Amino acid sequence: MNYSVFQETLSDRENGQYLTYGIQTGEKVVHDLSTNREAVMRLVNRLNADAAAEAQLPDILEDFLP
Numbered sequence: 001m002n003y004s005v006f007q008e009t010l011s012d013r014e015n016g017q018y019l020t021y022g023i024q025t026g027e028k029v030v031h032d033l034s035t036n037r038e039a040v041m042r043l044v045n046r047l048n049a050d051a052a053a054e055a056q057l058p059d060i061l062e063d064f065l066p
């Protein structure tokens with residue numbers, strides 16, 4: 001399993017337009033995890049180093065998010 005970071009521009013009434021980062025693997029995409037690219041990169045590096053299974057992703061993301 002190989003995880004990667006992607007970026008997208010989103011907007012909402014409160015923040016206007018903003019750049020955000022998510023992760024993807026295979027067909028699974030998780031949008032808008034953080035506006036902090038480095039934090040998402042560290043997460044992706046850890047996921048890849050640990051060869052984390054896609055089934056583990058919900059628990060891992062729960063720990064990642066504040």
